[in-house]
Amino acid sequence: MKEPEGLLRNEPMSRHTTLHVGGAADFFISCINEDGLLEAVEWAKAKNKPLLIIGAGSNLLVSDDGIEGVVIKLDGEFKVLKQVSPTLISAGCSVFVPELSRYCAEKGLGGLEFARGIPGSLGGALVMNAGAYGHSIGELIRSVRLFRDGNFFTINKKEINFGYRESGFLHESILLFAEIELVPGSAEKLEETAAEFMRKRKERQPLNAWSAGCAFRNPPGEKAWKLIEESGAHLFKVGGAEVSGLHKNFIINTGKAHASDIWRLMCMVKDKVKSETGIELEMEVKKVGRW
Ligand SMILES: Cc1cc2nc3c(=O)[nH]c(=O)nc-3n(C[C@H](O)[C@H](O)[C@H](O)COP(=O)(O)OP(=O)(O)OC[C@H]3O[C@@H](n4cnc5c(N)ncnc54)[C@H](O)[C@@H]3O)c2cc1C
Numbered sequence: 001m002k003e004p005e006g007l008l009r010n011e012p013m014s015r016h017t018t019l020h021v022g023g024a025a026d027f028f029i030s031c032i033n034e035d036g037l038l039e040a041v042e043w044a045k046a047k048n049k050p051l052l053i054i055g056a057g058s059n060l061l062v063s064d065d066g067i068e069g070v071v072i073k074l075d076g077e078f079k080v081l082k083q084v085s086p087t088l089i090s091a092g093c094s095v096f097v098p099e100l101s102r103y104c105a106e107k108g109l110g111g112l113e114f115a116r117g118i119p120g121s122l123g124g125a126l127v128m129n130a131g132a133y134g135h136s137i138g139e140l141i142r143s144v145r146l147f148r149d150g151n152f153f154t155i156n157k158k159e160i161n162f163g164y165r166e167s168g169f170l171h172e173s174i175l176l177f178a179e180i181e182l183v184p185g186s187a188e189k190l191e192e193t194a195a196e197f198m199r200k201r202k203e204r205q206p207l208n209a210w211s212a213g214c215a216f217r218n219p220p221g222e223k224a225w226k227l228i229e230e231s232g233a234h235l236f237k238v239g240g241a242e243v244s245g246l247h248k249n250f251i252i253n254t255g256k257a258h259a260s261d262i263w264r265l266m267c268m269v270k271d272k273v274k275s276e277t278g279i280e281l282e283m284e285v286k287k288v289g290r291w
Pocket of ligand 1: 053054125132170174175212
């Protein structure tokens with residue numbers, strides 16, 4: 001079988017993650033349209049290689065030993081944004097969420113101001129049901145086009161079980177496009193609201209450091225950062241990995257961390273919080289690759 005166009009071998013995943021760690025993916029393919037995606041999936045299947053789809057890598061902890069099989073990233077047509085009716089936007093799942101938020105605000109379409117500082121792709125944001133300031137992306141979705149079990153199809157929002165940082169079965173599919181329903185508003189006011197969210201974020205989050213955002217999910221009725229601070233786990237460091245002084249649920253790579261440092265630090269933080277508070281933190285960051 002012919003190799004998919006643009007296939008890369010031993011592609012360092014540190015280039016594709018905001019933590020800037022991770023060994024090489026055996027194979028890496030950027031797919032620019034549905035035909036390209038089908039070709040990549042069929043090639044991986046014929047070679048019996050596992051597949052992993054990634055977005056902007058802003059919620060991933062990739063092993064130092066890399067990723068077995070084929071990593072797929074969407075590009076080209078999956079980066080296109082279109083207004084399809086006065087309040088409906090169609091977006092490819094590779095669109096960067098801050099860009100989508102800005103595009104909508106400029107058109108006087110409100111709803112995505114909260115998402116201005118979420119540095120992920122639309123696909124990753126849908127899988128994670130990314131959210132902030134009391135809102136999450138799932139609230140605004142009308143439909144999602146996806147690829148699953150060898151077929152392309154479109155599903156409506158009511159078929160998706162969006163929850164806190166989860167989206168039912170979406171993580172088992174490759175998400176391609178979504179329709180997003182917005183509310184008309186003043187472009188100027190929407191921009192002001194988004195800027196205010198960004199100001200708050202800059203005050204509370206280490207945006208210039210390498211991280212994957214919140215390392216742990218907030219347990220019901222609790223804030224993970226608070227549990228980490230109260231347990232004293234925020235003082236831990238492993239190699240080049242440490243807990244951010246600004247936001248105690250962010251684990252940062254100070255420049256030379258290995259994925260194994262970050263993982264060990266996460267385990268130490270989790271154990272300390274458990275022994276001090278009895279609460280078991282769950283990871284929000286997705287650990288992928290050969291661990
Ligand atoms: C500084 C910083 C701030 C952050 N702030 C927030 C915040 O406020 N709120 C929040 O919720 N998150 C936040 N995050 C985390 C992260 O940005 C979100 O989880 C984001 O939605 C992940 O998107 P991604 O494209 O980077 O996904 P990736 O990290 O690339 O992947 C995440 C998961 O989605 C899957 N995936 C990605 N694309 C697709 C696709 N097209 N089809 C199927 N599966 C796919 C991957 O397989 C993986 O399981 C922050 C991260 C950083 C670094």
